[in-house]
Amino acid sequence: MNESCCPFHIFQKMKSMEHMILLLIWSTIDTSYAKLDVLVTINGAANLKCPTHSSSASTNWFVPGSVPPISKDNTLYTENHRIRITGNPTKGEYNLRILNFQTSDVGIYKCTVSIQNVAYQHEFNLLIGKPPKNLRIENFENQSTVQKKEGEELILKCTVESGQPKEILRFEKNGNIIKESNTSTVNLTVTLSHTDHQSRYICKAISTALNVSLSQTITVNVFYAPQVNLGKVGESLMIKEGNNLTVNCIAEGNPKPYNYTWTKICETTRLISTLPAFIMNGILRKDAGLYSCVVTNKIGSGRADTNVVVMYSPKVDIIYTNYTEITKQRCLVCKVKGVPEEYTFYQWEHKSYYGDHIRYMSGNQSGSLTLPTDTVRDSGYQDNGYYKCTASNGISDTNGRVKQSAEVYLVVEGKPVFVSDNVDEVYGTYLGPISLVVNIFSIPKYTKLEVLGGRSQPITFGSNFRLIEENTSVMDRFLGTEIKVIGYKITVKIERLTNDNIDTYTFKVKNDFGQSVHMISVLSAGTPEPPLNVTFVPVANGARVEWTTNFNGGFKQSFFVEYREQGDKKWEKVKTLPTTLNNRMFWTIGNLHEDRSYSFRMFSRNIIGDSNKTEEFDLKIFKKKNEATVYGVVGSVSLVSMLVIVCLIYLIKKRTNKQGKTKKKSVMKDYSQSYQLEERVYDEIDVTQMTGSVFTKTEQNEGNKDGIKPIQTENSDENTVLSHENLHDKNSYEQLQTTAYYVFPKI
Numbered sequence: 001m002n003e004s005c006c007p008f009h010i011f012q013k014m015k016s017m018e019h020m021i022l023l024l025i026w027s028t029i030d031t032s033y034a035k036l037d038v039l040v041t042i043n044g045a046a047n048l049k050c051p052t053h054s055s056s057a058s059t060n061w062f063v064p065g066s067v068p069p070i071s072k073d074n075t076l077y078t079e080n081h082r083i084r085i086t087g088n089p090t091k092g093e094y095n096l097r098i099l100n101f102q103t104s105d106v107g108i109y110k111c112t113v114s115i116q117n118v119a120y121q122h123e124f125n126l127l128i129g130k131p132p133k134n135l136r137i138e139n140f141e142n143q144s145t146v147q148k149k150e151g152e153e154l155i156l157k158c159t160v161e162s163g164q165p166k167e168i169l170r171f172e173k174n175g176n177i178i179k180e181s182n183t184s185t186v187n188l189t190v191t192l193s194h195t196d197h198q199s200r201y202i203c204k205a206i207s208t209a210l211n212v213s214l215s216q217t218i219t220v221n222v223f224y225a226p227q228v229n230l231g232k233v234g235e236s237l238m239i240k241e242g243n244n245l246t247v248n249c250i251a252e253g254n255p256k257p258y259n260y261t262w263t264k265i266c267e268t269t270r271l272i273s274t275l276p277a278f279i280m281n282g283i284l285r286k287d288a289g290l291y292s293c294v295v296t297n298k299i300g301s302g303r304a305d306t307n308v309v310v311m312y313s314p315k316v317d318i319i320y321t322n323y324t325e326i327t328k329q330r331c332l333v334c335k336v337k338g339v340p341e342e343y344t345f346y347q348w349e350h351k352s353y354y355g356d357h358i359r360y361m362s363g364n365q366s367g368s369l370t371l372p373t374d375t376v377r378d379s380g381y382q383d384n385g386y387y388k389c390t391a392s393n394g395i396s397d398t399n400g401r402v403k404q405s406a407e408v409y410l411v412v413e414g415k416p417v418f419v420s421d422n423v424d425e426v427y428g429t430y431l432g433p434i435s436l437v438v439n440i441f442s443i444p445k446y447t448k449l450e451v452l453g454g455r456s457q458p459i460t461f462g463s464n465f466r467l468i469e470e471n472t473s474v475m476d477r478f479l480g481t482e483i484k485v486i487g488y489k490i491t492v493k494i495e496r497l498t499n500d501n502i503d504t505y506t507f508k509v510k511n512d513f514g515q516s517v518h519m520i521s522v523l524s525a526g527t528p529e530p531p532l533n534v535t536f537v538p539v540a541n542g543a544r545v546e547w548t549t550n551f552n553g554g555f556k557q558s559f560f561v562e563y564r565e566q567g568d569k570k571w572e573k574v575k576t577l578p579t580t581l582n583n584r585m586f587w588t589i590g591n592l593h594e595d596r597s598y599s600f601r602m603f604s605r606n607i608i609g610d611s612n613k614t615e616e617f618d619l620k621i622f623k624k625k626n627e628a629t630v631y632g633v634v635g636s637v638s639l640v641s642m643l644v645i646v647c648l649i650y651l652i653k654k655r656t657n658k659q660g661k662t663k664k665k666s667v668m669k670d671y672s673q674s675y676q677l678e679e680r681v682y683d684e685i686d687v688t689q690m691t692g693s694v695f696t697k698t699e700q701n702e703g704n705k706d707g708i709k710p711i712q713t714e715n716s717d718e719n720t721v722l723s724h725e726n727l728h729d730k731n732s733y734e735q736l737q738t739t740a741y742y743v744f745p746k747i
Contacts, residue, residue, distance in 0.1 A: 032120075032121045032123075033051070033120075033121070033122050033123070034123075035108070035123040035124070035125050036122070036123065036124050036125065037124075037125045037127055037165055037208075038124050038125065038126050038127065039127050039128070039129030039164075039165065039208050039209050040098075040101045040105075040126055040127070040128060040129065041101070041128070041129060042101060042102065042103065042128060043100055043101065043102075044101050045097065045098065045099050045100075045101065046096075046097070046098040046101050046105070046126055047086075047095065047096075047097050048095060048096040048097070048098075048109055048111070048124050048126075049087075049093075049095045050093075050094060050095060050096075050111035050113065050122055051122055052111075052113045052115070052120040052122065053087075053091060053092040053093045053094065053113060054092040054113065054115050055089075055090060055091055055092040056092070056115070057092060057113050057114050057115045057116075058072055058073055058113070058114060059071075059072070059073055059092065059094040059111060059112070059113050060072055060111065060112045060113075061085075061094070061096050061109065061110070061111050062109065062110040062111075062112070063078075063083075063107070063109055064105075064106075064107025064108060064109070065107070066078070069112075070083065071085055071094070071096075073085075073089065073094055074089055074094060082098055082099040082100050083096065083097070083098055083099075084096075084097040084098075084099065085097075092113075094111075096109060096111070098126075101126075101128075103128065105126060106126055106127060106128060107125075107126060108123055108124070108125055108126075109123070109124045109126060110122065110123050110124070127164060127165065128164070129163070129164055129165070129207075129208065129209035130163040130164035130209055131163045131207055131209040131210045131214075132160045132161055132162050132163035132167040132184075132205045132207050132209070132210070132214060133160070133161050133163065133214070134159075134160060134161045135158065135159070135160040135169075135203065135204075135205050135214045135215065135216060136158070136159060136160075136216060137156055137157065137158050137203050137216050137218060138157045138158075138159065139157075140156070140216075140218055143218075144217060144218060144219060145218070145219045145220075145221055146218055146219070146220055146221070147220075147221045147222075147223065148192050148220060148221070148222055148223070149192075149222070149223045149224070149299065150192055150193055150194050150222055150223065150224035150225070150299070151191065151192065151193075152191075152192055153189055153190065153191055153192070154188075154189070154190045154191075154192055154196075154201075154220060155187075155188075155189050156171065156187070156188040156189075156190075156201060156203070156218065157185065157186075157187050157188075158171065158185070158186050158187075158188075158203030158216070159184060159185045160184050160185075160205045160214065161184070162184045163207055163209050163210075164209060165207065165208060165209065166182065166207075167184075167205045167206060167207035167209075167210075168180060168181070168182060168205070168206040168207070169181045169182075169183065169184065169185070169186045169203070169204075169205050169206075170186065170203070170204055170206065171186060171188045171201060171202065171203055171204075172201070172202040172204060173199055173200070173201055173202075174199055174200055186203065188201070192220065192222050193222070193224070194222060194224035194225075194227055194252075194253070194254075196220055196222050197220070197221065197222040197224065197254055198219065198220070198221065198222075199219070199220050199222075200217055200218070200219050200220075201217070201218045201219075201220065202215050202216070202217045202218075203215060203216050221254070222254060223254050223255060223298075223299050224253055224254055224299055224300075225253055225296075225297065225299045225300030225301055225302050226251040226252065226253030226258055226295040226296065226297055226300075226301065226302035227251065227252045227253060227302050228249060228250070228251050228293060228294075228295050228302040228303055228304040229250050229304050230247055230248065230249060230250065230293065230304050230306050231247075231248050231250055233247050233306050234306065235305065235306060235307065236306065236307045236309060237306050237307070237308050237309065238309045238311055239283055239308065239309070239310060239311065240310075240311045240312070240395060241283060241284060241285055241310050241311065241312035241313075241395075241398075242282055242283070242284075242398055243282075243283060244279070244280070244281045244282065244283070245278075245279070245280040245281075245283045245287075245308070246277060246278070246279050246280075247277065247278045247291070247293075247306065248276060248277050248278075249262070249276050249277070249278065249293035249295065249304065250276075251276075251295040251302060253295070253297050253299065253302065254297075254299070255297060255298060255299075256297065257297070258295045258296065258297055259274075259295065259296045259297075260273075260274055260275060260276050260293065260294075260295055261274060261293070261294045261295075261296075262274070262275075262278045262291065262292070262293050263291070263292050263294070264289055264290070264291055264292075265289065265290040265291070265292055265305070266289055266290075272291065278291065278293070283308075283310055284310065285310045285312045285339070287308065287310060288308055288309060288310040288339075289307070289308060290305055290306075290307050290308075291305065291306055291307075291308055292304070292305045293305075309339060310339060311338075311339045311340060311395050312338055312339055312395060312397075313338055313392075313393065313395045313396060313397040313401070313402070313404050314336040314337055314338025314343060314391055314392070314393050314395075314404050315336065315337050315338065315404070316334060316335070316336050316389055316390075316391055316404050316405060316406035317334075317335045317336075317337075317406055318332055318333065318334055318335070318387065318389055318406050318407070318408045319332070319333040319335055320332040320333070320387075320408055320410060322410060322411040322412070322413070323412060323413070324380075324412065324413045324414060324513065325380025325381050325383075325412050325413065325414035325415075325513070326380065326414075328373065329370075330370065330371040330383070331368060331369065331370050331371070332348075332368070332369045332371075332387055332389070332408070332410070333367065333368045333369075334348075334363065334367030334368065334369070334389035334391060334406075335367070336367065336391045336393075336404075338393045338395065338404075339393070339395075340393055340394075340395075341393070342393055342394075343367070343391050343392065343393050344391065344392050344393070344394075345363055345365065345366075345367045345389070345390070345391050346390040346391065346392075346403065347360040347361060347362055347363075347390075348360065348361040348362070348363055348369050348387055348388060348389055348390075349361075349387070349388040349390075349407075350383075350385055350386070350387055350388075350479075351385055351386040351387075351388065351407075352385050352386070352478065352483040352484060352485055353384075353385065353386070353409070353484075353485060353486050354473065354483070354484045354485070355386075356481070356483035356484055357481070358382075358385060358478050358479055358481050358483060359479055359481070363389075367389065367391060369387070369389070371383055379479075380412060380414055381412055381414045381417055381441060381443070382478040382479050383410065383412045384410065384411060384412045384443065384485070385409070385410065385478070386407045386408065386409050386410075387407060387408055387410055388405055388406070388407035389405065389406055389407070390403050390404070390405040391403070391404060391405075392404065411443055412443065413443050413444060413513060414443065414513050414514070415442075415510075415511060415513040415514030415515060415516055416440050416441070416442035416446045416509040416510065416511055416514075416515070416516045417440065417441045417442065417476075417516055418438060418439070418440060418507070418509075418516055418517075418518040419439045419440065419441050419474050419475065419476035419477075419485070419487060420475070420476050420477040420482075421439060421474060421475040421476065422438050422439055422518055422520075423520065424519065424520060424521060425520065425521045425522075425523055426520060426521075426522055426523070427522075427523050427524070427525035427553075427554025427555065428494070428497040428522060428523075428524065428525055429497065429524070429525055429608060430497060430498075430524060431496050431497060431498065432496070432497055433493065433494065433495050433496070433497070434493075434494050434497050434501075434522065435491050435492070435493045435494075436491070436492040436493075436494070436505055436520050436522065437489065437490070437491050438489075438490050438507050438518055438520070439472075439474035439475075439476075439487050439488070439489055439490075440474075440487055440488045440489075440490065440509055440516075441474065441476060441485055441486075441487045441488075442487070442488060442509065442511060444511055444512070445488070445511065446488070446509040446510060446511045447510060447511050447512070448508075448509070448510040448511075449469070449490065449507075449508070449509050449510075450506075450507070450508040450509075451467070451492055451505060451506070451507055451508075452505065452506040452508070453503055453505060453506075454503035454504050454505075456506065459492065459505070463495065464494060464495050464496060465492060465493070465494060465495075466492070466493040466495070467490070467491070467492055467493075468489075468490070468491040468492075468493065469488065469489075469490055469491075470488065470489040470490075470491070471486075471487075471488060471489075472487060472488070472489045473485065473486060473487065474486075474487035474488075474489065490507065490509075492505065494522075497522070497524075501522060502522050502523065502524055503521075503522060504519055504520070504521045504522075505519065505520050505521075505522065506518075506519050507519070507520070523554060524554075525553055525554030525555055525608060526553045526554065526608055527553050527605075527606065527608050527609040527610060527611055528550065528551060528552045528553040528555075528557045528604040528605065528606050528610075528611045529550035529551045529552075529553070529604070529611055530550060530602065530603055530604060530611040530612050530613065530614050531547035531548065531549065531550055531559060531585075531602050531603075531604055531611075531614060532547065532548040532549070532550050533546075533547060533548045534546070534547045534602055534614050534615075534617070535547075535617075536600050536617045536619055538619050538620075538621060538622075539588060541590060541591060541592055541594065541621065542588055542589050542590040542591065542592050542621070543563075543588070543589050543592065543598070543600065543619050543621070544586065544587070544588045544589075545561055545576075545586070545587050545588070545589065545600065545602065546584055546585065546586050547559070547584070547585055547602060548583065548584060548585070549585065549604075550604065550611075552604070552606055553606045553608055553611075554606075555606035555607045555608065556606060556607075557604045557605060557606040558575060558576075558604065558605050558606075559575075559576045559578060559585070559587075559602065559603075559604050559605075560573055560574065560575055560576065560602065560603055560604070560605060561573075561574050561576060561587065561589060561600065561601075561602055562574075562600070562601050562602070562603070562613070563589060563592075563598050563599065563600045563601075564598065564599055565593070565596055565597070565598055566596075566597040566598065566599060566618070571601075574589065592621045593621065594621055594622065595620075595621065595622060596620070596621055597618060597619065597620040597621075598618070598619055598620075598621065599616050599617070599618050600616065600617045600618075600619065601613050601614050601615065601616045601617070602614045
């Protein structure tokens with residue numbers, strides 16, 4: 001029998017050929033992907049998309065039970081009318097669609113794609129899906145809410161009847177996965193806190209066989225004590241003193257209602273309020289401290305604290321000790337207390353007892369001031385006075401002041417000091433009273449006082465010499481500044497000044513720290529000397545006089561101008577109120593008649609009497625401003641001889657006048673001393689400021705003495721005297737400088 005005709009042999013050959021074809025196909029596969037399970041329902045449609053596609057490559061589909069491919073691209077090699085090729089051929093998409101899926105269709109489907117000699121294969125495992133069922137959370141099948149207290153455990157066990165393919169079982173909390181399992185049971189244990197209140201726990205089965213997930217939800221109602229906060233206040237609150245404070249206590253707990261309690265934590269806890277909001281109007285620094293809000297409900301209580309810091313302007317104090325003028329270390333410390341404790345220190349100020357400013361001084365960054373050691377002998381006492389420290393921490397007080405100050409009076413003990421306003425000379429009149437006054441600064445007060453005469457003999461006080469001691473304020477120069485200080489005034493009053501009393505007196509004062517000495521010379525006073533270097537210059541409707549002061553006789557002097565129209569016998573007298581410029585004095589006589597000639601002269605006066613008159617000067621007032629006729633002939637050659645004669649006559653007349661005056665002085669009784677102006681400089685004495693009477697004035701008021709006429713208006717009579725001019729007027733002064741006049745004394 002022919003072997004090739006035997007059915008068995010034919011079957012064996014067919015099996016061998018199938019293996020060869022399979023080997024040929026599998027040998028060309030270069031890339032293979034993981035098998036993908038696809039669930040299909042009976043009588044449903046299965047759609048398989050080949051992930052790899054190319055318009056330049058061919059795609060083959062293989063089905064279970066068939067060795068050769070059932071399709072190439074969109075060409076089918078099967079008579080199964082339930083199989084379709086779908087997709088977009090232009091893109092090389094060839095997908096397999098199976099209609100009216102049956103149990104016999106279950107199996108592995110493959111697609112192969114060859115791209116540039118590389119074969120890609122994808123497998124699809126088609127299964128008939130079975131969804132899971134009967135999911136439940138044990139012990140909570142019939143409830144959706146569970147109530148627990150904070151801190152208790154929530155135990156959940158979720159089970160399900162598995163399906164095909166195997167489902168995934170998980171727990172979610174508020175949408176977030178917290179546990180997952182591949183078995184049919186999942187367990188969850190949670191220790192509850194207040195943050196779990198109203199949380200939703202979901203057990204969920206995830207399966208491709210389910211169109212809608214299978215789940216059960218439990219909502220947890222957690223009972224917990226109030227959670228307390230103070231809003232934006234935080235753990236610390238800074239507030240300026242005087243402002244209003246409001247702090248809201250915010251609580252969240254379960255269940256409600258709440259009970260509120262505000263307390264201040266100090267040595268003893270003090271109840272403040274039982275309201276949710278703590279309000280304090282006009283907070284003070286004593287209100288600073290730790291405040292606590294406690295809120296309670298049925299479960300328990302919660303608490304929140306805040307430290308209230310009250311900011312206020314610093315209180316300034318000065319720590320110091322008094323010392324002596326020889327102490328080396330001299331320090332004042334500025335102590336400040338405020339909130340915040342960050343301070344700026346400004347310059348110290350040194351003032352007198354009466355508040356006069358003396359100096360500013362710089363301390364260090366911590367507020368301490370070290371007084372400098374003076375190199376000038378006996379100047380340590382000038383450190384006496386008030387010392388003012390000023391500081392700031394940037395917070396204003398209730399009056400709006402940012403800088404705060406304190407001052408103390410520093411006492412520096414030392415020997416007595418004769419202050420700077422003492423004089424070395426005083427003037428008196430013969431047989432008249434005179435006072436010798438010295439001013440002393442002494443801390444402590446002097447314990448011994450001596451007044452010595454010219455021969456260093458102590459003065460015997462009695463009927464002619466009297467001693468007066470007074471507490472008073474005196475003027476002194478502290479560190480270059482003229483100030484008023486507390487001192488002592490010692491007056492030696494001589495009732496009748498005789499030649500024996502014209503002497504130099506020595507004042508000695510002493511205390512435990514040493515002795516100081518001051519000397520005063522008593523000089524005889526007299527009438528003043530007449531003004532020097534007098535000139536008259538015409539101005540509009542008047543004349544300007546200029547002069548230099550002479551010796552004042554020991555007292556304050558005034559200056560007078562006399563004038564008269566030529567032909568008149570009566571002199572008009574005007575008291576000047578001069579302005580000084582470069583040691584020269586100026587005054588103007590106004591309201592003089594135009595085109596008339598006048599004579600002028602001057603004298604000075606003090607409390608004792610008048611000086612001699614100066615020579616007379618003649619001027620003619622013209623209509624044109626600043627013109628004058630000078631008595632003399634100038635500018636003509638023919639009149640030179642006349643000018644010489646006039647000058648000779650003037651010199652003879654002047655000599656004659658001097659002789660007459662000298663003779664007259666020798667006849668008059670004059671108790672004043674004679675001094676050359678160039679040899680000494682004398683200070684004027686203001687009688688109103690002297691102690692005692694230097695001179696007793698018995699004549700009439702000085703304003704009307706000798707018929708002196710007051711300044712009147714232009715509507716007065718023919719003897720009207722109007723003296724006026726702003727002597728600082730620039731134009732008038734320049735006019736004076738640019739005009740040359742020659743004025744000769746009257747012969």
